[in-house]
Amino acid sequence: MAATRPGRLPGRHRRSPESQATYGEVIAIGEFRALWGGQCLSLLGDQLAQVALALLVYDRTRAPLATAAVYALTYLPPIIGGPFLAGLADKYARRHIMIVCDLARAALVGLMAVPDMPFFVLCALVFLVVLLSSPFTAARAALLPEILEGDRYVAGSALQNMTNQAVQMLGFAAGAGLIAAIGAHYGLALDAATFLASALIIALGVRRRPPPEPDGSVPVSMWAMTKSGARLVFGDRRLRVLVLFAWLCGFYVLPEGIAVPYAATFSRDPQTVTLLTGLLMAAMPTGTVIGAFFFGRCVTPTRRLRAMGWMAMLSCAPLIGCAMRPPVAVVLALWALAGFGGAYQLAANAAFVQCVPANRRAQAFGLVQSGLLGVQGIGILIGGAAAQALGPEPVVALAGAAGLSVAALLAMLWTESRAEIITRVRTQVT
Template sequence: MRAGRPPGRHRRAEAPQATYREVIAIREFRALWYAQGLSLLGDQLAQVALAVLVYDRTRSPLATAAVYALTYLPSIVGGPLLAGLADRFARRGVMLTCDLIRAALVSGMALPGLPFWALCSLVFLVVLLSAPFSAARAALLPEVLEGDLYVMGSALQNMTNQAVQMLGFAAGGAMIAAIGPYRALALDAATFLGSALILISAVRRRPAANGDGSKPSMWTMTRAGARLVFGSRKLRTLVLFAWLCGFYILPEGIAVPYATTLHTGTLPVPVITGLLMAAMPTGTVVGAFLYSRFVTPPRRLRLMGWMAMLSCAPLVVTAMRPPLAVVLAAWFLSGIGGAYQLAANAAFVQSVPAEQRAQAFGLVQSGLMAVQGIGILAGGFAAERLGPEPVVALAGVMGMISAAVLALIWTESRRRVPATA
């Protein structure tokens, strides 16, 4: 993790940088890629549908933000306790089981007239199951792709995820205006079934990562994963970079009330909401492509702090209550900065042993979802009192300061000779 080579030492020959063509040529990666993209597209439609449905019922920014936060908060529990299932059992099997159960749960959400408490409960359970699914996929990917192939594969998945979010959010507003939120939820259920079909047909079975056959308790695995992640200075720093997204994800949680303030009669509120929610993912697609394609692996790590600051700084402009075009441009720039997560994620996943990879990822994902959910709830609470524009600007200021501190810590840790942990 040093910034440069010390005098008198040979620099290790760097492996050649992989290409997207090489990654796409791998059949199992394509299956993981397609399955994730399909289910994510349905999820974005569902998120817009839920936001519109709840706001129409309550007209409350806080209630809207609370339901949106339910798409993050269950991972506080699911990350530490359920992610370890992907180390105890075959990872493909964990993914298939989660897909089938979530398809059934989302089908229930698509029933008109479902009580509000039941809708929230089903949302909670669906997101709870995303923890073992995501942990299994993240742990399986390094087994399919090695070396810089993994980095490029992660970049391709990241760009695809953001592109799907962009498409789902942007088209989701128009689609929901046309077909209604309940049919959009039914489409989400179908995408989970499609994901399961792709996985079972194209991803080969592998034994559980815990090859000795032992089945330690969930609590034992959670404690071991926590010692691994938080006992390493390098991993701790990377985790804090990942959790920084709690600041710049906040605007998405109050996109509906923000869209209401920007409504001038030309575009309906659902369409403005979709455009706002699509702006950051669009920026991240552009940023991830440039970051992975034209920046060498060592330089990605050196630029990580600057990119993190860029992920929050543009949000400050919303304090001036600019028009829609300026807000979209600012959120787009924020998305470009968010591409730094690519380097942080790749460095983290490749630094943990294979037999604990799912558990470690689940712990980090738990905190990641927690900071996003808490940030969105806090943003919704503040937006009811201050309005959405100053709240987004405040999140940008706080995030930029935090990113600057992390950048200094990261630079200092890279200069230390020897790099501990």
């Protein structure tokens, strides 16, 4: 083909099947930089808001369940509306969907920043803001493979993942101090500004593309599209296994939801609890940054797929050590090691892309993302209730043991399903 494909750098030699894309190649693509930069800005604002909310609720109630419930509120809305809204990015231009969602979220978060906002109104605004993340995330996930081809998609996903986790580390570790300095309302106003900046960056940096070609076999109503997307995702054995790998995070993300009461087991001093909360929340993202760099840069594409089961088990197994009630330094190390194992999601994501038609990607990604947020929210909510009765340490250990059992089963199922996907990946990176 004479024309240069989107996302392919001219002048490059053809790759061998096991060669890997570099981060430099990916960063050189302007559209990727726009998606990457906008995502980082809005995520940083969100982390500041989450830290402020968690600390405020625990300070008022001293109840792990209440703290976990508010934290879970940021995960649960996509269960209700996400699968329906994600399909919009398969009907309309994906760039347009992202810009509209960012502008709407900026307006909603701006209302949240108004002083003396009634609590139930605030909860409703939080619900709507998180709900709009579903079509935005689905549109971005569907657009990324059009910008990055082959192993560049994996490298770009790894770079986004590392940056996202680094932003979470910064937001969790420094968020409490910043919120203490500027106040919760100004923190929310800052969050609104990051959504506006994200919309501007996407508008200027991502080129216009027509809407995806319609699939004549898929009905046009949102309900029918949702059912069709569910049949696509769950009707294929390979996709079912990959979706369950993605949803495994419901077990290993649980500690973040009870980080405040966990920190309170080490100290009664409020300032120390605040500091330890930031460190605990940052531990897993730190491990994931390291794991994503190693997994994306030092492991070949097919070896990533073969190692996926073992890495998934590593994402849960270290949490079992919390049953021994180790000192805080050991807890941080265990949580970071679990985060390292969570880098297997890069391989699962790349394999999922190989198995889904391009014009059905947004709906498929939206369904998976909605379930992903849902299992995290439900897991955190259950964890908070259990921590209130049993204490945070045994609850984290139980989550690790349950997750390890599920990961081992998925690893066995994946061994039976991966051969065809490995062949596709080899062809794609050639």
